[in-house]
Amino acid sequence: MFPGTTTLDRRIAALPKDGLALDAPVTIRWNDNLIPWIEASTDRDMFFSLGLVHGHLRGAQIALLRLVARGRLSEVAGPFAADVDHALRILDFGRAAPEIERRFPPETREAVDAFLAGLNHSVRHGPRPPEAGLLGLSREPYTVGDLLAIGRLAGTDITWLNWFSLLAERGQPGFAELWQRTMRAGSGTTDPGSRQAALLHDVLGGTGRAGSNSVAVAARRSATGGALLANDPHLSMNLPNLWLVAGMRSPSYHAVGFMVPGLPFLAVGRSPDVAWGGTNLRAASSDLFDVSRLPPGDFRTERVTIRQRLWFSARREVRTTPLGPVISDAALVPRQPGPLALRWIGHEPTDEISALLRGSRAHTVAEFRDAFRNFGVSAQNMLVADRAGSIAQFYAATLPDRRGFPPGDPVLDGSDPAATAPWGRLRDAGELPFIRNPPEGVLASANDRPGQEAGVVGYFFSDGDRVNRLRELLAEHPRLSPADLMRIQSDTRSPKAATLAATLLARLDALPGGAPQPAFLAPLRGWDGDYAAAARAPVVFEFLLAKLVPQLLPEQRRANGGEPRGAETGWNFLTTFTIADLDALPPERRDAVLRDAVTTAARDAAPFAAWGDVHQLRAANWLVNLPVIGSRFVVGTWPAGGSRETPMKTSHGLVSGPHQTSFGSMARHVSDMADPDANWFTLFGGQDGWPGSPAYADQLDLWRAGRPVRVPLRPEAVATAFPRVTTLAPGR
Incomplete structure (x- = not known):
């Protein structure tokens, strides 16, 4: 592993402690996983110390997040990333930052300024991260605009990735049918195409809060007598993790939870009064507009400079319109007949920092919801539980007041007042549905489609497989414990996979002479959809799908050697169309397709005894992609x-x-409101972004075994569980 190893005590001792802009001493306690617990006598001192710790633990990661958010990847990656940077400059994650900052309430201003001061103190005076020399990172101070741009990057609209894939097909024969099938299935996936497009996909998909599961249990359904809440965010499974865990206490704040490195709030967590977490609502927070009919005066052009490491700077144009930036000018966006502008809520001055700071100070579920009235991106399906035993669900989002989506094309006419009118009135959390204490006593969310009461929210949702499985597991016990919720987080069953496998078996059994390759198909008979690493059935099922689906394409595309397009490989498409498309074939063709798929799948799957032989999970720093030395950043690979x-x-x-x-379940959180100390967190990886630190990947084994780390709230419990102490003193 590069660089050489160090110890926890050395990592803690390296925290810069001289010349600190504090009003009073601050105590930072550390546990054996290098999770910090900060105790401060003023709110300002607490946020300063949080910034200091973020910079110390995740300095290189925050620097890279800023480079992405600002479209400056070429400064470390060279000319290869120039097209990516151009696309990022057009998206302009910092566009709304000046107005957001201007509108900050006083308490948010104090928190952000103090956090920024601590972060910059770490940048100036802390040890340089090991990656700094390798990547050419400098000790560049951060601004409020940088933090807001990082926050907007984390709020990337999931619809962009689907649009960029679909736009490649727009104007081609069969696009109208593909779009209609995408709308019917409710989801699409992205086929990045080029290596640069794949990098843009990884940047936007890996940093945005694109997935997650969340469940809440009311006190009357809890075995402990307190409401329960569990969350497991779904993001890129790289090191360092895109979350870090922290505890904090000051006059206004007392909470533990997950933080985004470089941002001053708990995104998922628990206070003595409230526990909260969210899943991506998959809302369409954007619209694409054809702006070819706008008058020339509506286009503003700016020339930007993209500095490239070890090469000359590049100059590119960025065009904007009243309907947003002209995204089709980016080389990584498929060419279109005319210019397309992107209208995004993230370019509006919504205030996620204030919402989450207020939410962490709420005392009830109602107060928590009220804190999110100006929350914009990424739109979240929030679940919350309080100390009184209540649970609730609401949508933290700001959305255009739409009446529908275009049935034949994702692109709207920018010259049509009816198309742009929904952006004249935006709906926020105060107008979107609010569910409190449902009769079942439980709530579950997994990026599933909202009910009709939410109105027109989006196109692309999970197909319901995960949320239905969560509800099934929650219904298994009349009273649920935190241990039950932890087991749910490790569940590997897919009910729809079991249903689809059984239906395919029925079609195979109906063939003249019965199903071919009976020994190969035997593991599917009675399969419950469990993708356990040691199971054989998932191998049979997935290889069979991979051989079957390409043969269900239209004849013209098959004749031309076509493969399933990005959206057509998504689970929503497979569960919605596989059987319908198979049954639509002429009987002789259908029989031949089934026989061929089974025969070739049996041949190709023969070397693999279990799902874990095929399905692997690699833990590696994102620097694994570097040539020559990348392999030194791999921690391990396991059956998954x-x-x-x-x-x-x-x-x-x-x-x-x-x-x-x-990509997947890369962090876990469970809280029991009956006990302030009953809070558990686990990261895929570890707290410390410093390669070679004992806390760099120490939670991997815990994550794989389903054993979380307890992070208490009561001072006496914190003192016991967090024995290492750092005292920060005001500097001169």
Whole structure:
């Protein structure tokens, strides 16, 4: 591993402690996983110390997040990333930052300024991260605009990735049918195409809060007598993790939870009064507009400079219109007949920092919801539990007041007042549905489609497999414990996979002479959809799907050697159309397709005894992609359970052989409101972003075994569980 190893005590001792802009001493306690617990006598001192700790633990990661958010990847990656940077400059994650900052309430201003001061103190005076020399990172101070741009990057609209894939097909024969099928299925996936497009996909998909599961249990359904809440976010499974865990106490704040490195709030967590978490609502927070009919005066052009490491700077144009930036000018966006502008809520001055700061100070579920009236991106389906035993669900979002989506094309006419009118009135959390204490006593969310009462929210949702499995597991016991919720987070069953497998078996059994390859198909008989790493049935099922689906394409595309397009490989498409498309074939063709798929799948799957032989999970720093030295950043590779839409999500596409999953359930949180100290967190990886630190990947084994780390709230419990102490003193 590069660089050499160090110790926890050395990492803690390296925290810069001289010349600190504090009003009074601050105590930072550390546990054996290098999770910090900060105790301060003023709010300002607490946020300063949080910034200091963020910079110390995740300095290189925050620097890279800023480079992405500002479209400056070429400064470390060279000319290869220039097209990516151009696309990021057009998206302009910092566009709304000046107005957001201007509108900050006083308490948010104080928190952000103090956090920024602590972060910059770490940048100036802390040890340089090991990656700094390798990547050419400088000790560049951060601004409020940088933090807001990082926050907007984390709020990337999930619809963009689907649009960029679909736009490649727009104007081609069959696009109208593809779009209609995408709308019917409710989801699409992205086929990045070029390496640069794949990098843009990874940047936007890996940093945005694209997935997650969340469940809440009311006190009357709890075995402990207190309401329960569990969350497991779904993001890129790389090191360092895109979350860090922290505890904090000051006059206004007392909470523990997950933080985004470089941002001053708890996104998922628990206070003595409230526990909260969210899943991506998959809302369409954007619209695409054809702006070819706008007058020339509506276009503003700016020339930007993209500095490139070890090469000359590049100059590119960025055009904007009243309907947003002209995204089709980016080389990584498929060419279109005319210019397309992107209208995004993230370019509006919504205030997520203030919402989450207020939410962490709320005392009831109602107060928590009220804190989110100006929350914009990424739109979240929030679940919350309080100390009184109540649970609730609401949508933290700001959305155009739409009446529908275009049935034949995702692109709207920018010159049509009816198309742009929904952006004249925006709906927020105060107008969107609010569910409190449902009769079942439980709530579950997994990026599933909202009910009709939410109105027109989006196109692309999970197909319901995960949320239905969560509800099934919650219904198994009249009273649920925190241990039950932890087991749910590790569940690897997909009910729809079991149903689809049984239906395919029925079609195979109906063939003249019965199903071919009976020994190969035997594991599917009675399969319950469990993608356990040691199971054989998922291998049979996935190889069969991979051989069957391409043969269900229209004849013209098959004749031209076509493969399933990005959206057509998504789980929503497979569960919605596989059987319908198979049954639509002429009987002789259908029989031949089934026989061929089974024969070739049996041949190709023969070397693999279990799902974990095919489905692998690699833990590696993102620097693994560097030439020559990249392999030094691999921590390990293991057989993995789970699948696309299992509660323990480990995503993959069509399976034709061994592969590595890199997106899924990468963090876990469970809280019991009956006990202030009953809070558990686990990261895929560890707290410390410093390669070679004992806390860099120490939670991997805990994550794989389903054993979380307890992070209490009461001072006496914190003192016991967090024995290492750092005292910060005001500097001169």
